[in-house]
Amino acid sequence: MSEYTSTENIIKENVENLQIEDGRILENKQRKKSSRYWINLALKLITIGLIWAHFIWATYYFIDKTSDTLEATTCTGYGFWMILFIFIHFGIMYKLALKPYVMPKFRKYVWNPTVQLLKKIKYGAIIFYVLVLIAIIAFLVVDTDGDRHRLISLCGLVVYVIIGFVLSSNKRKIQWHTVTWGLILQFTLGLLMIRWETGRNVFNCVGDKVDTFLKYALNGSAFVYGNLLVNQESVFAFNALAAIYFFSFIINILFYYGIMQNVVAGMGKFIQWVMGTSICESVNSATTVFLGMSEAPLMLKPYLKDMTESEIHSIMTAGFAMVSGTVLAAYISFGASPAHLITASVMSAPAALCYSKLVCPETEEIVATEEKIEAVQMEFDSVLDAASKGTQDASEIVIAIISSLIAFIAFIYFINGILGWLGMLVGFTDESEIWSVELILGKIFIPITYIMGVQWDECEKVGQLIGIKTMVNEFVAFQKMGSMNLTPKSKVIATYSICGFANPGSVGIMLSTLGTLMPTRKEVLSKLVMSSFVAGCITCFMTACVAGLLIGDGEDV
Known part of the structure; x- marks a missing residue:
């Protein structure tokens, strides 16, 4: 006892x-x-x-x-x-x-x-949408007087919406409020940024500042790798990817001080309020305009693991449908208009959400709500710990991007080598006739470019640009466009249609980046990536349609 x-x-x-x-x-x-x-x-x-x-x-x-x-x-x-x-x-x-x-x-x-x-007003929403539709039609009737060919682009928009409905994973769950407001926002942004010079200047200024901010990474990269590789030769791995280190470094510091939580919540509220989308996918769509598919998800890093499949699809679609501020200088060097590059990305922001929700509607309960986002605290011991972990995360992403790009682009050139050999055996030896994936897609994309508003005699050229962008990358497409003799309007439509990251290399980048940030969701990423790839491509086409609708053949563009 x-x-x-x-x-x-x-x-x-x-x-x-x-x-x-x-x-x-x-x-x-x-x-x-x-x-x-x-x-x-x-x-x-x-x-x-x-x-x-x-x-x-x-x-x-x-x-x-x-x-x-x-x-x-x-x-x-x-x-x-x-x-x-x-x-x-x-x-x-x-x-x-x-x-x-x-x-x-x-x-x-x-x-x-x-x-x-x-x-309480019976059919109030329907009446509102009908009035908006009547207003848009009235504007277009007056605006296209003497140039009705532009209305073909309107038919293109309708065709792409129908395609999205056919491809939808759950047609009964489609939120038509989100789809409709995405189209309205896209058209409104087109009016403000294509027709209104002041609007173009504002977004040009913002884009320049973001580009300047990210270019500070080149100073650190040049110190490590040397000025020759970074600034003179502009080697992709040492030049463009350097911004990921710098951005991840800054983002973690901002998370540590609670600043980024407020930015994430604040930026998403407007799009969420207008379109009815979740705050995470709304913020991602807005930030991808300037930051691209690799950097934008870093802003949502603490919330990615809790996202629904529809939200993940939206993030991937936005990444494929837009380009980052880090690469605009390269496109401009090939002769692309800076104003139209900025406009294309901004207009694609609501369009990417719209089309993603058409193809992959929300069927789950959203976990990462506004309240939870604002309450999230990053587990860092100090600001130096936050910064160092940011660079460590960036290292994994950069290595994954490099390995994926090498593999995917090499595979495309392998396929082109086989096609070129098969064509040679039957007499297609001229440089302009060598069989390739791009050449075949150029023929396939002729009707697609026509409903965007391109003149028929230039449809194959623009279709070839889309084929090159889709099967290789947009860098090669913009370089090819610079050597093509296109009318001003066709060049603008081509700029909008290829101003996105939807290409095989980007599929690898997307899977690698998001797979690193959410390792437990890799199976979901693999399931959704091709659907979001197609949605990203069509989002660019829809933006090109709006441009074709608003730009006349004889206008100064």
Whole structure:
């Protein structure tokens, strides 16, 4: 009995000691959190103070020492700094006052009652969409007066929507609200960015700034690999892929300080509100405009493992349908218009979501909601730990990209070698007639290019560009386009139709990148990749249709 009592006392004593130790550990963690809170607050106040001091100084210098105007400096000088200053303080005001106090009351007393009222109106949504359709048709009737050939592009849009419906994995689950608003947004962006010069200039400025930011990675890459390989020869592995290291490094730091969580939530709200898509896929679609398929998913890294198949399909479709800011300079060097390159990517953002939700509708419960995204905290010990882990993740992605590109592109050239040999045996030896995957697809794509609005006598040329882009990559396609004699409108339509990453090498990149970021979902990625590849291709074609619809044959483009 005494031994039993003694053992029981020892156990109780150990339990009490463990509880005391747990209490000390908890207390230490709370102290660390408290000290970290005050340190972060002090850093934020110091940063805001420095921003104000510099802005006042810059304002004084701009007014007193220069003769520049705000309009002339909106993208390069004081005007641009003023815009950033306003955005920074709007973000602070939104977080501290608008979001916690104003927005809940607005939703409760204004927005929700308005939505409920509209829902009570019988066939209210149908009436609204019919009115929008009538407005668009009226605009096109007036705008295409004397140039009805442009309306063929409208037929092309209808054909692609029908194809998406036929390919849909679950036709009964299609959310037509999302599809319709995606088309409306795409057309509206086309009006603002193709027809309105100011809109083009704004997006050109944003694209230039993002491109400049990512190019800072070239300085680090040139230090490691040498200026010859990085800047003079522009070797892909050392030039274009360097931005992934830098971007992953920066993203992890922003996650550590909680900045990226707010950016992710904020950017997705508008698209989510308009189209009814989830916040993660909405944010990804917006950020892919400038960051590309490899970098954009890094912003959603903590949430990828919980995404539904439809959300994953949307992310992949957006990656295939757009290009990143890092490669625009290469396309421009081949003669492509910077304004149209930016416009093509921006217009494809809502279109990619629209078409993805048509082909792969949502059938599961969405886990990564806005509330959970804002609550996620990255598990980093320090800002240096966050930065180092970002570069480690980037290393895995870069290695995967390089290996996949070598394998996929080599395979295409292997197929072309066989086709060329078979053609040679039956007399096709001329350089322009050598059998290849691109040549065959150029013939196949003739009707596709025609319904985009290309003149019939140039359809095969544009179709060949699409074939090259689809089976090799868009770099080769833009290079080929620079040597082609195309009319201005056909060149613009071709630019829009090939301005996307949908090619075999990108399939490997997509699987490698997302497979690294979500290793437990590789089977899902393999199942969805070809469907999203096709959706990405058709998204580019739809954007080209909108361009063909809005640009006249004799207009300056």
